[in-house]
Amino acid sequence: MSVRALRGAVQLDRDERHHLLDEVRRLFQEMLRSNGLDQDDLVSVIFTATPDLVSEFPALAARELGMADVPLMCAQELDIAGSLPRVVRILAHAETDRPKPAIKHVYLGGAAALRRDLVPQDGASG
Template sequence: MAVRAVRGAVQLDRDDKTVLLDAVKELFNEVLEANELDRDSLISIIFTSTPDLRCGFPAVAVRELGLADVPLMCAQELDIQGALPRTVRLLVHAETGRAKSEIRHVYLGGAAALRRDLVPIPARAAA
C-alpha cells in the first residue's frame, strides 16, 4: 500500500448551505468511487473554498455522511482576480494499491474548467 493524494473540485451555483453540503457530498462520493477507496483507507482531507463562499464549512458535509474518525481541515483559497468563483476543492490522502498514474482526480460542474487535462471528455451521443 502507498499513500496517495486525490484532488477534486466542484463549483456551486450559489452561496447556499444546502447547495454546499450536497455538492461536497457528491464530490466526496465521486472521489471514493472513481478511485475504489473505502473509508478505512482515508488518512485526512483538506478542503478549501473561495472567499465568496461564506455559508458553511465543506467538512460538515462528510461529517454528515458519518465520517467521524478522519482528520478534516477547511481553509480559504487565495483571493486571486479572475479565479473560478464559488468553488470548493478537496485533497484526500488515502492508502491505496493504485499507482500514481491510476489515480482519478474528480472535477464536477464548472470546476472541470480548472483541469481540462484531467477531466474525461464525454462521449458524443449516437446520431
C-alpha cells in the first residue's frame, strides 16, 4: 500500500459560513467517493482558501463529517492578481493501492478552470 495525494477544489458563490461548509463537505466526499476511499484511509489533509474567504475554517467541514483522528490543517492561498476568487482547495494524503495515474482529482464548479487538463468535458470532476 502506498500513500497518494488527492487534489480538489471548489469555487464558492459567496463567503458565507453555511455555504462554505456545505461546498467543502460536498467536495471532500466526492474526492473520497471518486477514489474508493473512506476516512480510515486518510493520513492527513490540507485545506487552503483564497484570502477573500473568511467566514469559517474549511477543515471544520471535515470535522463535521466525523474526522476526529485525521490531522487537518488550514492555510491561506497566495493573493495573486487575476487568480480565481472564493476558492477552497484540498490536498489529501491517503493510503491506497491505486497507482498514481488512477487517482482522480476533483474540481467542482468554477474551480474546473484551474485544471482543465484534469477535468472531463462536463466540468464536474477529474
